[in-house]
Amino acid sequence: MKSCRADIGTGGRSDRSFGLRLLDLAESVRAGLFPARFSVWTPYLYLLPATLITGILAIGLAEMAETSLHVLNRATFRPDPAYTLANYAAVLSKPVYLRIMLKTGFAALLVTGFTLLLAFPYAYFLVRTPHARLRRFLLVALFLPFLLGQVIRAYGWLIVLGKQGLLNAALAAIGLGPVSLIYTYGGVVLGLVQYMLPFAVLLLAPALTAIPHEVELASHGLGATPWRTFRHIVLPLARPGLVAAGVVVFTLTVTDFAMPEIMGGGANDFIANAIYDAFFQLSDAGMGAALGIVLTLFASLIVALAFLLVGVATLGHGAQQDAGAGR
Amino acid sequence: MPREGKEVGVTVAKAQGGDAAEPMVRVEKVSKRFDSVLAVAEVDFTLEKGAFLTILGPSGCGKTTLLRMIAGFIEPTAGEIWIHGRPVGDLPPYRRSIGMVFQKLALFPHMTAAQNIAYPLRMRGFPRDEIGERVARYLRLVRLEGLGERRIHELSGGQQQRVAIARALVFEPDLLLLDEPLAALDRKLRQEMQLEFRRIQRELGVTTINVTHDQREALVMSDRIMVMDAGRVQQMAVPETLYHRPENRFVAGFLGLTNFLPGVVAEVGAGRARIRIGERLVEGRMADPGIAAGTAVEAAVRAERLRIFDEEPGAGWETLEAEILEVVFEGERLVYSARAETFGDVVLRFVDADPLRHRTHRPGERVRLGWRSSDLMIFRADPDTTRTAGQPEREDNEP
Numbered sequence: 014m015k016s017c018r019a020d021i022g023t024g025g026r027s028d029r030s031f032g033l034r035l036l037d038l039a040e041s042v043r044a045g046l047f048p049a050r051f052s053v054w055t056p057y058l059y060l061l062p063a064t065l066i067t068g069i070l071a072i073g074l075a076e077m078a079e080t081s082l083h084v085l086n087r088a089t090f091r092p093d094p095a096y097t098l099a100n101y102a103a104v105l106s107k108p109v110y111l112r113i114m115l116k117t118g119f120a121a122l123l124v125t126g127f128t129l130l131l132a133f134p135y136a137y138f139l140v141r142t143p144h145a146r147l148r149r150f151l152l153v154a155l156f157l158p159f160l161l162g163q164v165i166r167a168y169g170w171l172i173v174l175g176k177q178g179l180l181n182a183a184l185a186a187i188g189l190g191p192v193s194l195i196y197t198y199g200g201v202v203l204g205l206v207q208y209m210l211p212f213a214v215l216l217l218a219p220a221l222t223a224i225p226h227e228v229e230l231a232s233h234g235l236g237a238t239p240w241r242t243f244r245h246i247v248l249p250l251a252r253p254g255l256v257a258a259g260v261v262v263f264t265l266t267v268t269d270f271a272m273p274e275i276m277g278g279g280a281n282d283f284i285a286n287a288i289y290d291a292f293f294q295l296s297d298a299g300m301g302a303a304l305g306i307v308l309t310l311f312a313s314l315i316v317a318l319a320f321l322l323v324g325v326a327t328l329g330h331g332a333q334q335d336a337g338a339g340r
Numbered sequence: 341m342p343r344e345g346k347e348v349g350v351t352v353a354k355a356q357g358g359d360a361a362e363p364m365v366r367v368e369k370v371s372k373r374f375d376s377v378l379a380v381a382e383v384d385f386t387l388e389k390g391a392f393l394t395i396l397g398p399s400g401c402g403k404t405t406l407l408r409m410i411a412g413f414i415e416p417t418a419g420e421i422w423i424h425g426r427p428v429g430d431l432p433p434y435r436r437s438i439g440m441v442f443q444k445l446a447l448f449p450h451m452t453a454a455q456n457i458a459y460p461l462r463m464r465g466f467p468r469d470e471i472g473e474r475v476a477r478y479l480r481l482v483r484l485e486g487l488g489e490r491r492i493h494e495l496s497g498g499q500q501q502r503v504a505i506a507r508a509l510v511f512e513p514d515l516l517l518l519d520e521p522l523a524a525l526d527r528k529l530r531q532e533m534q535l536e537f538r539r540i541q542r543e544l545g546v547t548t549i550n551v552t553h554d555q556r557e558a559l560v561m562s563d564r565i566m567v568m569d570a571g572r573v574q575q576m577a578v579p580e581t582l583y584h585r586p587e588n589r590f591v592a593g594f595l596g597l598t599n600f601l602p603g604v605v606a607e608v609g610a611g612r613a614r615i616r617i618g619e620r621l622v623e624g625r626m627a628d629p630g631i632a633a634g635t636a637v638e639a640a641v642r643a644e645r646l647r648i649f650d651e652e653p654g655a656g657w658e659t660l661e662a663e664i665l666e667v668v669f670e671g672e673r674l675v676y677s678a679r680a681e682t683f684g685d686v687v688l689r690f691v692d693a694d695p696l697r698h699r700t701h702r703p704g705e706r707v708r709l710g711w712r713s714s715d716l717m718i719f720r721a722d723p724d725t726t727r728t729a730g731q732p733e734r735e736d737n738e739p
């Protein structure tokens with residue numbers, strides 16, 4: 014530092030000293046950001062950015078909770094200043110909303126089930142195949158639709174499944190009647206399963222990689238059929254990945270907007286669509302907010318339940334597993 | 341659980357075809373090719389019932405591949421394997437009556453020790469009370485009484501080894517295969533487990549094939565040792581023969597601390613030869629048969645066969661002058677390096693096994709080194725001498 018300062022006046026070597034000063038600056042910034050000796054609090058400091066961002070969300074949530082406590086004054090089309098739980102009462106008593114919530118929840122269950130069912134063999138094959146080229150192909154195939162975005166993909170489905178779509182053209186060619194998958198509940202579920210597949214595979218793959226191939230060989234050598242090796246060894250060891258993938262797929266589905274909007278054709282709304290309608294069609298911000306809060310609570314409840322049921326410990330299970338297998 | 345067992349319908353080779361005269365394992369001209377790599381090349385051997393064989397060789401020489409072919413996880417490219425007098429070519433692993441301990445143990449981390457040991461019994465459809473009885477018996481055998489309810493990660497490395505071996509033995513297979521299960525342990529625990537594995541093996545009398553690249557482990561545990569290099573069997577013999585009578589340069593270099601001296605055969609006698617090394621003409625024992633005069637050879641002498649003499653020893657000894665270069669203290673012994681000018685400046689290593697009784701020689705000191713001419717083994721020179729020439733292997737391969 015010192016010699017560097019002395020250089021400042023000597024103009025002749027200013028290029029060099031400028032470079033050195035720049036390095037010193039960088040060094041002091043680095044030292045400030047990553048102190049050589051961590052105090053007890055330093056690790057918590059690193060949590061700050063994430064906490065801040067989540068905190069802003071929480072502020073928004075509080076705002077929304079406040080909004081949800083005012084009913085719309087139909088005369089002025091402005092929220093009534095009085096606090097009331099009427100919006101919640103409406104959400105929980107009106108059959109429309111109940112039906113939407115049930116439909117959403119049931120769709121989320123179906124989508125989670127089908128997605129895991131399809132993602133598991135895909136991830137397993139991806140992880141276990143000895144051919145690097147095949148693995149690369151599987152990864153690219155997985156990501157390709159992922160890159161398109163949900164809206165474009167949904168329109169892709171319309172083209173394939175629509176009344177004049179490819180599927181019906183093919184069916185007509187073999188003399189079968191047109192089937193309508195588009196604008197149906199099944200269509201929404203199908204579209205969502207396809208959308209969720211990459212997420213699920215990516216969450217499952219690391220969990221499956223963590224299962225040493227030797228463990229499966231051992232099970233086989235000890236007399237287990239492939240099915241029983243799967244049931245007694247692979248499935249239990251893949252549980253952390255299954256739970257993570259299941260929770261992500263479920264919450265993404267239960268809060269989805271685009272797929273029911275496009276594939277459902279207005280007749281198969283999810284909660285998010287109802288919220289959208291409340292805000293922008295009915296201008297009833299209070300009702301929309303109440304629906305949003307209910308949705309948030311419902312999704313949180315499911316996640317909490319999933320973790321309670323299988324134990325949060327499963328997520329840390331990978332570490333123990335490594336300790337066990339690494340000996 | 342017994343119902344599940346019936347689906348598999350496991351029967352074991354044990355009962356049928358058992359013939360006392362027949363060796364437990366017979367491997368006939370077995371080869372395995374992976375694309376361009378010939379991992380195992382025409383391996384041929386037999387193993388009697390109850391014997392403990394160790395396959396010893398450097399990393400990548402095909403040990404695991406050979407073991408997995410015997411176990412049935414890999415199909416040979418050529419050749420035939422017989423277990424208990426039966427060709428097992430088309431039998432899956434669990435019908436070969438084989439227990440295997442893998443390189444990384446491959447225990448099931450989500451089960452307890454007892455559940456791990458019970459697994460093969462459950463899969464084979466044993467009745468429930470017999471499973472309980474056997475698991476208890478084998479926990480006792482491997483000295484894990486009271487630890488059966490522990491999860492795998494709650495056990496120490498040595499305890500995990502014990503679970504793995506109990507799991508491999510609990511269904512009483514004809515053959516136990518060990519693929520370097522001790523490699524990951526630290527030295528002390530490894531030595532303890534070597535003796536422990538040997539005790540269990542003797543107690544049950546189970547025929548065992550062990551794989552390792554640790555020569556000390558091979559010498560300690562085995563009835564017989566098979567040395568492999570580049571997929572081929574180099575020599576198979578009892579430990580003493582293998583150590584004292586290596587049949588080729590590779591085996592001589594792989595076991596023990598060995599000095600190699602490049603030379604040329606001058607004169608050939610009955611089982612002995614005179615060879616020229618540097619300026620000297622020395623006599624030695626022909627370890628490779630059929631070497632003619634004029635052939636380039638390598639003479640090998642073990643570090644522990646070289647001794648320092650203050651006076652000229654009597655007949656039967658050869659001596660030379662050398663300058664001490666380095667002394668390494670290894671606790672129970674000293675390892676010297678010395679340069680011998682008359683041997684073409686070759687560096688010799690020798691050991692002082694009793695350093696407290698002897699004066700320690702300093703670098704730069706000149707000493708007279710001697711050896712019996714019968715301790716000098718003459719091998720055909722290895723064309724690929726880069727591997728060990730002048731660079732004797734360390735006596736044990738510590739991690």
Ligand SMILES: Nc1ncnc2c1ncn2[C@@H]1O[C@H](COP(=O)(O)OP(=O)(O)OP(=O)(O)O)[C@@H](O)[C@H]1O
Nearest residue numbers: 374377379397398399400401402403404405406553
């Ligand atoms: N599945 C495979 N595909 C291609 N080559 C293989 C395969 N398995 C083994 N090999 C090759 O065969 C040779 C022998 O491998 P093997 O695993 O039998 O060696 P090893 O003696 O057990 O070595 P280590 O002591 O390191 O365990 C190596 O060159 C290896 O690269």
Ligand SMILES: [Mg+2]
Nearest residue numbers: 403404405443
């Ligand atoms: Mg190996």
